Amino acid sequence: MYAQMVDTGTPSSATIDAREARFQQRIDDGIRIEPQDWMPERYRKTLIRQISQHAHSEIVGQLPEGNWITRAPSLKRKAILLAKVQDEAGHGLYLYSAAETLGISRDQMVEDLHAGRAKYSSIFNYPTLTWADVGAIGWLVDGSAIMNQIPLCRCSYGPYARAMIRVCKEEAFHMRQGYDLMLALARGTAAQKAMAQDALNRWWWPSLMMFGPPDGDSVHSAQSQAWKIKLFTNDELRQKMVDQTVPQAEHLGLTIPDPDLKWNAERGHYDFGAIDWDEFYNVVKGNGPCNRERLETRRKAWDDGEWFRDALVAHAEKAAQRAAAKAA
Amino acid sequence: MRTARCEYLLRFGDNALILSQRLGERCGKGPALEEDMALTNTALDLLGQARLWLSLAAEAAGDGADEDTLAYLRDDREFHNVLLVEQPNGGYADTLVRQFLFDAWASLALRQLLGSRDAAIAAIAEKAVKEVSYHLRRTSDLVVRLGDGTERSHALMQAALEALWPYHHELFIGDAVDAEMVAAGIGFEPASLRDAWLSYVREVLAEASLTMPAAGGWAPKGGKQGLHSEHLSRLLAEMQVLPRSHPGARW
Ligand SMILES: [Fe+2]
Ligand SMILES: [Fe+2]
Ligand SMILES: [Fe+2]
Numbered sequence: 001m002y003a004q005m006v007d008t009g010t011p012s013s014a015t016i017d018a019r020e021a022r023f024q025q026r027i028d029d030g031i032r033i034e035p036q037d038w039m040p041e042r043y044r045k046t047l048i049r050q051i052s053q054h055a056h057s058e059i060v061g062q063l064p065e066g067n068w069i070t071r072a073p074s075l076k077r078k079a080i081l082l083a084k085v086q087d088e089a090g091h092g093l094y095l096y097s098a099a100e101t102l103g104i105s106r107d108q109m110v111e112d113l114h115a116g117r118a119k120y121s122s123i124f125n126y127p128t129l130t131w132a133d134v135g136a137i138g139w140l141v142d143g144s145a146i147m148n149q150i151p152l153c154r155c156s157y158g159p160y161a162r163a164m165i166r167v168c169k170e171e172a173f174h175m176r177q178g179y180d181l182m183l184a185l186a187r188g189t190a191a192q193k194a195m196a197q198d199a200l201n202r203w204w205w206p207s208l209m210m211f212g213p214p215d216g217d218s219v220h221s222a223q224s225q226a227w228k229i230k231l232f233t234n235d236e237l238r239q240k241m242v243d244q245t246v247p248q249a250e251h252l253g254l255t256i257p258d259p260d261l262k263w264n265a266e267r268g269h270y271d272f273g274a275i276d277w278d279e280f281y282n283v284v285k286g287n288g289p290c291n292r293e294r295l296e297t298r299r300k301a302w303d304d305g306e307w308f309r310d311a312l313v314a315h316a317e318k319a320a321q322r323a324a325a326k327a328a
Numbered sequence: 329m330r331t332a333r334c335e336y337l338l339r340f341g342d343n344a345l346i347l348s349q350r351l352g353e354r355c356g357k358g359p360a361l362e363e364d365m366a367l368t369n370t371a372l373d374l375l376g377q378a379r380l381w382l383s384l385a386a387e388a389a390g391d392g393a394d395e396d397t398l399a400y401l402r403d404d405r406e407f408h409n410v411l412l413v414e415q416p417n418g419g420y421a422d423t424l425v426r427q428f429l430f431d432a433w434a435s436l437a438l439r440q441l442l443g444s445r446d447a448a449i450a451a452i453a454e455k456a457v458k459e460v461s462y463h464l465r466r467t468s469d470l471v472v473r474l475g476d477g478t479e480r481s482h483a484l485m486q487a488a489l490e491a492l493w494p495y496h497h498e499l500f501i502g503d504a505v506d507a508e509m510v511a512a513g514i515g516f517e518p519a520s521l522r523d524a525w526l527s528y529v530r531e532v533l534a535e536a537s538l539t540m541p542a543a544g545g546w547a548p549k550g551g552k553q554g555l556h557s558e559h560l561s562r563l564l565a566e567m568q569v570l571p572r573s574h575p576g577a578r579w
Contacts, residue, residue: 066357072570073579086365090365093361184578185579188577191574191577307480309359311474313477315476318476
């Protein structure tokens with residue numbers, strides 16, 4: 001759900017040919033699709049969108065937490081946070097590599113991000129205002145990410161599934177560390193506890209929005225599910241997240257900011273209040289509190305680094321020429 | 329009153345801590361994904377080293393200090409890092425040149441400490457020297473590639489070198505604390521590393537087709553003794569804000 005609302009394209013009846021039927025059969029039989037295998041163009045394009053959106057989310061996602069590296073309040077927490085933000089860069093790297101197997105270059109994906117053509121998760125457009133936000137992100141955002149990504153370890157596309165296995169192990173670690181940070185605050189001074197509650201208040205709803213629009217409005221869901229690149233619906237995953245998180249919040253002694261939150265014995269799930277989808281669509285459209293800043297930071301890092309990347313290429317070319325001249 | 333040994337430990341700890349803090353400012357904003365991860369890795373290594381040095385310094389202080397009180401509750405006049413590491417990140421060329429000059433010194437300094445009569449110090453040096461040797465290989469390689477790369481990269485690297493060069497002098501100036509550590513068989517004479525440092529740096533710069541700045545000139549110093557540039561107090565204000573504004577809180 002670092003990938004939200006991924007467009008699956010529109011099939012024309014002409015494209016649903018025998019090859020496509022065989023392709024679908026392979027997926028139904030649980031056989032992984034590998035880069036050299038034939039695949040429908042729409043499957044390839046949809047996966048590029050989904051995986052690159054996920055990769056961009058990892059990279060842009062470094063920024064809100066990175067905001068607190070220089071102000072982490074203990075050396076141990078600083079080390080944990082640095083390592084976490086570094087892990088996220090690594091996730092971006094695996095995911096860009098997985099997408100590259102589908103015939104798009106990393107540079108092209110980065111260009112699409114910077115031009116505003118590619119999306120990243122809406123969640124990273126919210127600001128990290130206090131230290132507790134670092135804990136809330138680990139607990140809720142990495143927590144939601146895992147919820148979505150564990151099933152993707154079984155998705156139909158081999159390179160994506162394998163990337164997810166590596167990523168999930170680390171995300172689980174991030175979630176535990178985030179929760180541990182929240183626990184320290186919840187058991188701390190009154191000011192620390194208030195900080196933790198405030199972070200939960202601000203991150204709760206955006207975290208639930210991470211799973212994407214409700215199933216009724218989720219137009220591309222059915223195709224993605226048939227292709228097994230989406231294994232549960234948005235609402236199913238959202239419900240799982242709520243059910244998992246409520247007892248954790250109780251253990252912290254924090255209150256989830258939803259007066260309608262209530263255990264429903266009949267359903268065996270928590271009922272929860274209405275999500276403000278206007279806010280979600282607005283953030284996706286580019287009008288969240290930090291959309292402009294996040295993209296601007298990424299663009300600036302890229303532009304400022306141009307001389308560095310160019311120089312490494314130039315040096316490699318010169319070195320190759322020198323080696324060739326020597327060999328001749 | 330802190331002993332010479334305690335101050336000596338703080339010097340190594342503060343160098344690592346302040347440089348790591350500077351690198352942390354850059355995390356997530358590097359010129360390429362792989363480079364960003366590598367530099368963050370250096371920041372993490374240095375932070376790990378800082379924690380070892382500062383924990384040992386806290387033990388030596390014996391006044392209930394720990395790594396965090398030393399990092400978060402001292403003022404700039406009580407920090408003992410050299411001026412080089414507190415210099416602002418500047419552009420990426422500046423960050424790399426600062427790192428290269430420091431790594432070249434740290435790898436020599438830590439090698440000296442491997443033979444320290446103080447077992448705790450030798451143990452930290454042994455762990456740190458492996459990491460720093462790797463940092464130095466990496467920064468040396470980048471200095472060569474960027475010095476040789478394009479006209480633009482060459483100019484940026486040369487300018488960074490000119491700007492940061494004056495700060496190398498302090499690395500090789502000894503004082504009473506150094507003398508006491510040498511006498512006790514714990515430490516080394518800073519000036520004794522100078523020739524090896526210069527010859528290593530000269531070799532890398534030559535391969536990079538960069539020009540080594542002229543000898544002599546401005547040689548700012550005082551960081552080791554707690555007299556810093558204007559940059560450190562600001563760096564600390566940011567780093568220390570939470571423990572300072574929540575006295576006694578645990579995180
Ligand atoms: Fe991640
Ligand atoms: Fe992720
Ligand atoms: Fe994560």
